[in-house]
Amino acid sequence: IERLFPRRVIVTGAMSGIGRATAQMVLDTGGRVLGVDLDDSAWSAPGFTARTADITDPASVAHVFDDAAEILGGAPDAVIHCAGIYRFKSLLDLPLDEWERIMRVNGTGSFVVAQAAARAMEAGAIVLLTSIAYASGDEEEPGAAYAASKGAVVSLTRQLAVELGARGIRVNAVAPGVIDTPMTTITQNEASTAAMLAALPARRLGTADDVAAACLFLAGEGAGYITGAVLPVDGGYLAS
């Protein structure tokens, strides 16, 4: 049963929301975590080492990943990449520099982290975070750049699953729906949240733990025959 959980894990975005919940869940199941974020001061715990890096900067990511084996007591068996940003603006108001910033953090950042992961790992799993936005538009919170950046994550996941399969590295993505974290904005509007929940099969917001549980499953050997998959954790959003 222990093989169901990853033991030596790098988690990006580990200071907040889904990344923090994922890191905590790895610790709770007896694993060790190297957490990566822009700032490393939000929390600490036994078995958890935090390092700062900007995921868009390959040198800073490589610097942290180079120390992973020493910090974790062996090569990482999973890298769970939760760092990302969310912004929305209607197409006609979306400046090029904002488009590029979102594509850079979410799209290029996923490439940078996956490349560093593939270099640091002997075998195991990479889990990337996409969003329901890769598959579904949003009129109230129009996010062309965010949606496109998360579409890039899905394509990257499928390509890397094929490319890294022979090395024993599985690559999957989790597509969260509306999750109650510091990133989420719909919760600031009660009426919008109520309307969304009334139409959602699960009838509730998702929690960071809902997503963390899916990340841990895909990162562990229980998902040993799953690669190139995109797993919605969305309370049924994409099905309805």
Ligand code: NAD
């Ligand atoms: P969050 O804002 O709570 O946490 C994101 C973390 O990433 C922060 O700690 C932030 O400092 C870090 N980060 C941002 N840019 C970084 C960079 N350049 N380098 C290093 N770290 C950086 O967000 P969350 O809700 O936990 O989201 C995690 C992931 O899940 C994101 O990829 C997000 O797009 C995705 N997602 C979230 C939701 C949701 O409803 N919250 C829905 C779909 C997808």
